Amino acid sequence: MYVNSKNTLLETILTLNNLTKHYGRVKAVNDLSFTIEKGNVYGILGPNGSGKSTTLGMVLNVVNATSGDFKWFDGSDTTHNALKKVGAIIERPNFYPYMTAAQNLKLVCTIKGIDPSKIEEKLETVHLLDRKDSKFSTFSLGMKQRLAIASALLNDPEILILDEPTNGLDPQGIHQIREIIKKIASGGTTILLASHLLDEVEKVCSHVVIIRKGVKLYAGPVDELNASHGFFELRCEKHQELLQALEAHPDFASLKDENGLVTAFLKNPLSAEALNSYLFEKGIILSHLVMRKESLEEQFLQLTAKLN
Amino acid sequence: MLRLLTIEFYKLKHSRSSKVLSIAYFVILSFIALIASIEFNIGDIQVRIADQGIFNFPFIWHFNTWIAATLKFFLAIVIVSMISNEYSNRTLKQNLIDGLSKKEFILSKFYTVVAFSLLSTLFILIMTLILGYSFSDYTEFSIVTREMEFLFAYFLKLVGFFSFCLFLGVLVKRSAFALGFLFVWWIFENITYGILRWKISENLADAVVQFFPLESMKNLINLPFQRLSFIETAANQLQADIAIDYAVHWYEVAIVSVWVFIFIYGSYALLKKRDL
Numbered sequence: 001m002y003v004n005s006k007n008t009l010l011e012t013i014l015t016l017n018n019l020t021k022h023y024g025r026v027k028a029v030n031d032l033s034f035t036i037e038k039g040n041v042y043g044i045l046g047p048n049g050s051g052k053s054t055t056l057g058m059v060l061n062v063v064n065a066t067s068g069d070f071k072w073f074d075g076s077d078t079t080h081n082a083l084k085k086v087g088a089i090i091e092r093p094n095f096y097p098y099m100t101a102a103q104n105l106k107l108v109c110t111i112k113g114i115d116p117s118k119i120e121e122k123l124e125t126v127h128l129l130d131r132k133d134s135k136f137s138t139f140s141l142g143m144k145q146r147l148a149i150a151s152a153l154l155n156d157p158e159i160l161i162l163d164e165p166t167n168g169l170d171p172q173g174i175h176q177i178r179e180i181i182k183k184i185a186s187g188g189t190t191i192l193l194a195s196h197l198l199d200e201v202e203k204v205c206s207h208v209v210i211i212r213k214g215v216k217l218y219a220g221p222v223d224e225l226n227a228s229h230g231f232f233e234l235r236c237e238k239h240q241e242l243l244q245a246l247e248a249h250p251d252f253a254s255l256k257d258e259n260g261l262v263t264a265f266l267k268n269p270l271s272a273e274a275l276n277s278y279l280f281e282k283g284i285i286l287s288h289l290v291m292r293k294e295s296l297e298e299q300f301l302q303l304t305a306k307l308n
Numbered sequence: 309m310l311r312l313l314t315i316e317f318y319k320l321k322h323s324r325s326s327k328v329l330s331i332a333y334f335v336i337l338s339f340i341a342l343i344a345s346i347e348f349n350i351g352d353i354q355v356r357i358a359d360q361g362i363f364n365f366p367f368i369w370h371f372n373t374w375i376a377a378t379l380k381f382f383l384a385i386v387i388v389s390m391i392s393n394e395y396s397n398r399t400l401k402q403n404l405i406d407g408l409s410k411k412e413f414i415l416s417k418f419y420t421v422v423a424f425s426l427l428s429t430l431f432i433l434i435m436t437l438i439l440g441y442s443f444s445d446y447t448e449f450s451i452v453t454r455e456m457e458f459l460f461a462y463f464l465k466l467v468g469f470f471s472f473c474l475f476l477g478v479l480v481k482r483s484a485f486a487l488g489f490l491f492v493w494w495i496f497e498n499i500t501y502g503i504l505r506w507k508i509s510e511n512l513a514d515a516v517v518q519f520f521p522l523e524s525m526k527n528l529i530n531l532p533f534q535r536l537s538f539i540e541t542a543a544n545q546l547q548a549d550i551a552i553d554y555a556v557h558w559y560e561v562a563i564v565s566v567w568v569f570i571f572i573y574g575s576y577a578l579l580k581k582r583d584l
Contacts, residue, residue: 084407
């Protein structure tokens with residue numbers, strides 16, 4: 001925890017300083033720095049093989065960093081002790097196949113040094129209470145993944161780290177996991193979610209870190225990811241006049257005409273009302289007017305495309 | 309330490325194969341007592357093993373620990389698989405993420421090795437006392453407690469052997485290959501001994517090979533049969549010199565202790581260096 005300008009308390013959960021990992025000549029993670037603050041929901045975005053899992057592996061003590069460092073909380077404790085206050089699942093769920101769900105969770109409690117009284121409550125959260133005495137080896141992938149989430153929640157963690165939690169699941173499974181994540185996020189738990197599925201991140205995250213080929217492209221709030229002001233989708237009878245009127249307007253950067261649907265990209269802020277009255281004055285009556293922001297996917301593609 | 313032992317025994321307790329093998333081990337250990345009932349005939353003379361002095365104090369300490377040590381392979385399988393399963397189930401990774409340090413992980417396995425060895429030693433202690441008091445010709449307290457250092461040698465021998473298994477488990481990650489490696493290593497030690505003895509001299513071969521892990525563990529408790537009274541008598545009659553140094557020496561203890569340290573520290577160093 002550090003004091004920022006003496007009156008705001010910012011609780012830092014995780015700080016990465018120039019973290020680097022090389023596998024031979026491959027630079028999996030390169031000079032990565034960012035901080036995770038309490039209360040936010042972070043998404044780590046990046047295509048497959050961009051270094052997301054390696055980064056999480058390093059802060060979770062299973063991958064050795066080539067150079068750079070990281071610290072959990074205020075850095076006063078060892079990494080493995082700090083991890084007792086963290087809940088994490090990476091890649092696929094790993095449990096002892098010959099133990100039941102409840103037995104596996106009890107083992108996790110012993111390792112974390114916490115009371116096993118919360119096992120049933122957490123199993124209920126992920127809808128597995130009725131299967132608590134079934135062996136882990138009998139679970140479907142979706143159930144295994146949910147058990148992993150229950151396990152990560154056992155200690156009521158300061159931060160929940162999820163690496164590709166919906167990977168390989170069927171649509172129902174994906175939906176269930178998302179609902180659980182949303183519920184946890186609404187409870188105020190800090191979450192770090194690594195994914196290559198952008199709509200997943202967009203639906204729950206307030207902040208994003210974008211990595212590509214081990215290099216950080218962006219870290220900050222989702223809203224500030226792109227300086228764009230959004231775009232309008234317009235349609236009307238007087239197609240040519242609409243195009244002329246939009247070209248004459250100073251706030252538009254570019255136009256796109258597709259099957260009579262005009263997409264106009266803004267370079268300055270402009271409200272839908274203002275545009276509507278401007279066009280009405282010019283005698284153009286719209287049959288279709290929608291103002292939209294670029295989706296995270298479009299922004300992500302723009303950002304990664306710039307570097308090609 | 310208790311926490312680490314609890315964690316490891318919890319893992320073993322729920323694994324059926326580990327449980328079956330451990331129980332089988334102790335059951336077979338207790339079968340040593342059945343040697344007492346072996347009888348056979350040499351020509352016209354009926355020989356009953358129990359009457360040949362093998363259950364006499366203090367010799368029984370030497371005999372029982374030697375016989376029992378040959379059964380250590382049962383537990384070796386448990387030790388190797390408790391490491392390799394952590395790799396194949398990827399639970400090692402999950403344990404570390406949950407807040408176990410790599411050092412604690414190795415220590416939890418090492419404590420288990422020590423606990424198993426201690427348990428086995430205790431078992432042998434009790435069984436030897438029972439067998440001894442039933443069959444021994446001498447039961448004076450001063451004779452009973454003589455040569456009890458074999459019990460310590462037995463304990464150290466098990467710790468050493470299991471530490472070797474633990475190290476191989478960490479190194480190779482797969483139980484079948486680790487046990488295979490153990491066998492190959494045993495052949496390697498024997499071939500080295502054979503070549504040294506053949507090309508140079510027996511003294512040098514003994515001097516070098518005593519530092520090898522398996523040979524050093526073997527030297528802790530030497531073959532006891534030459535000490536049996538009827539063999540000694542026979543040897544005396546034939547005027548053959550079979551004087552063998554069977555005592556537990558400090559340097560034998562030292563060599564094995566160093567190996568235990570090397571294996572445990574080596575396991576830790578390996579794990580620390582690895583990306584999981």
